[in-house]
Amino acid sequence: MVAEGKEQVKEEREKFSIVLFSxxxxxxxxxxxxxxxxAAENMDVAIFFTFWGLNFLKKGKFAxxxxxxxxxxxxxxxxxKADRLSRFNMGGLGISMMxxxxxxxxxxxxxxxxxxxxxxxxxFIACTTTLKVMGLEKENFSDIVDEFAGAATFLERAKNSxxxxxx
Amino acid sequence: MEELETLVEKTLDCTGxxxxxxxxxxxxxxxxxxxxxxxxxxxxxxxxxxxVKAWCKASGLELLKLEKRDNRFVAWVRKP
Numbered sequence: 001m002v003a004e005g006k007e008q009v010k011e012e013r014e015k016f017s018i019v020l021f022s023x024x025x026x027x028x029x030x031x032x033x034x035x036x037x038x039a040a041e042n043m044d045v046a047i048f049f050t051f052w053g054l055n056f057l058k059k060g061k062f063a064x065x066x067x068x069x070x071x072x073x074x075x076x077x078x079x080x081k082a083d084r085l086s087r088f089n090m091g092g093l094g095i096s097m098m099x100x101x102x103x104x105x106x107x108x109x110x111x112x113x114x115x116x117x118x119x120x121x122x123x124f125i126a127c128t129t130t131l132k133v134m135g136l137e138k139e140n141f142s143d144i145v146d147e148f149a150g151a152a153t154f155l156e157r158a159k160n161s162x163x164x165x166x167x
Numbered sequence: 168m169e170e171l172e173t174l175v176e177k178t179l180d181c182t183g184x185x186x187x188x189x190x191x192x193x194x195x196x197x198x199x200x201x202x203x204x205x206x207x208x209x210x211x212x213x214x215x216x217x218x219v220k221a222w223c224k225a226s227g228l229e230l231l232k233l234e235k236r237d238n239r240f241v242a243w244v245r246k247p
Contacts, residue, residue, distance in 0.1 A: 037187045040194035041225040107185055116191060 013044040015161035017154065022167055023052025023079065024086035025095055025110060031167045032113035038163070039120035047117075048154045050127035054136070055079055056114065057126055063140040072135030079134075118144055125149050171231060171243050176204035182239065186214045190222050193244070197228065200246050205231065208242045215240050 016038045020031050035045050049057055063076050088094040102109065108116070118124065125147045131137070138148060147153075158164045179196045181189040189210045200206050208219065216233065219242045223230040229245040 033187050036191055040187070040190045041222055043225075105185060106183055106188075108188065113187075120191075120194075 013042055014163075015157060016043045016045045016163045017158045017161040018045070018047045018164070019154065019166045020047055020049050020053035020056070021051050022086065023055040024084060026085050026087075026098070027167050028053075028056055028110050029107075029113070031165075032110060032117055034165070035117050035122050036113055036120060039117065039122050043162075045117075045121075046123035046125055046157055048125045048127065048149075048157075050130050052079065054126060054130055054134070054141075056110065057124065057141050057145055058136075059140060059142040063136060065135070065137050065140060067137065068135035075134055076136070114144065123147065125153070127151075171205065174203070174205045174245070175207045175243070176200045178207040178209065181208060181210040181212070181215070184210065185212045186218060189215050190218055193219070193222065194226075197226075197244065197246055202246050204246060206244045206246070208244065209239060210242075211239045215242075219244070 016035070018031055018035060020028065022028070031047065035047055038045050058080070062080050064073055068076065083095055084092075085094045085098055099109070123146045124144050126141060126145050126149075128148050128150050131148065138145075177196055177200060179192055181192060184192070189208065189212055193206065193208050196208075197206050208215075210219075216235070219233065219240070220230060222228070223244055227247065229247060231243040231245050232241075233243075234241045
C-alpha cells in the first residue's frame with residue numbers, strides 16, 4: 001500500500017467531472033459532498049453548472065440585468081437562488097424541514113459545502129449557452145465561478161476523467 | 168500500542184461530525200503532519216469506518232490501526 005501511494009503522488013491527479021443540471025437542493029448536496037470528498041482524496045475536480053444548476057452560482061436574489069427581455073426576466077425571477085427539494089418540497093415546507101434535520105445532524109449546508117469545495121481547489125464552470133438562453137451576464141454570477149465555457153470544454157475534461165457524473 | 172502513540176503528531180476529534188466532514192478535516196490536518204508521523208482521528212459517524220480505509224487507500228496513506236471503542240472509531244494514519 002505504501003509503494004502504491006508513492007507512485008500515485010508522482011503521477012497526475014485523477015480527474016472527476018460533474019455536470020450539475022439540477023437546481024434542487026438535495027441533488028446539489030450530493031454533488032458537493034462527492035466533489036469535496038474527492039478533493040480530499042487529491043482528485044482534480046470540476047463541476048460544470050448548466051440549466052437549473054446555474055441557480056447555485058447566482059449573485060443576489062434575482063440575477064436580473066438591463067439587457068433581459070420580459071420572458072427572461074420572468075424566468076430569472078421564478079428561478080431565484082435554488083432552495084427547493086426535488087421531492088416533497090410542499091411549497092417550501094419540505095426544504096425547511098430538511099434544513100432543520102440537516103442542522104440538527106450537523107450536516108453542512110450547500111453554501112458551506114460550496115465554500116469548502118472552492119477552498120479545496122474544485123473548479124466551478126458555468127455553461128455559456130444557458131447564460132445566453134436565460135439572458136444572464138457574467139455580472140450576475142458570484143466570484144466563485146472560475147470559468148465560463150461550453151460543452152466542448154466539458155467533454156474534453158470528461159474524456160480524460162476517471163469519474164464523470166450527471167446530477 | 169505505546170510505539171504508535173509516540174509517533175502521533177496530532178489528534179483530530181471529529182465526534183459529532185458526519186460525512187463528509189471527518190474526511191475533509193482529516194485531509195486538512197494530514198497536510199500539516201510531517202512524513203513518518205501519525206494523525207490520530209476520532210469519529211463516531213458509522214460511515215467513518217469504511218470511509219477512512221477508502222480515503223487512505225486513495226490518498227496513499229497508511230492506515231496503521233483502526234479501533235472501535237463503544238460507538239467511536241479511532242484511526243491511526245501515517246503519512247509515508
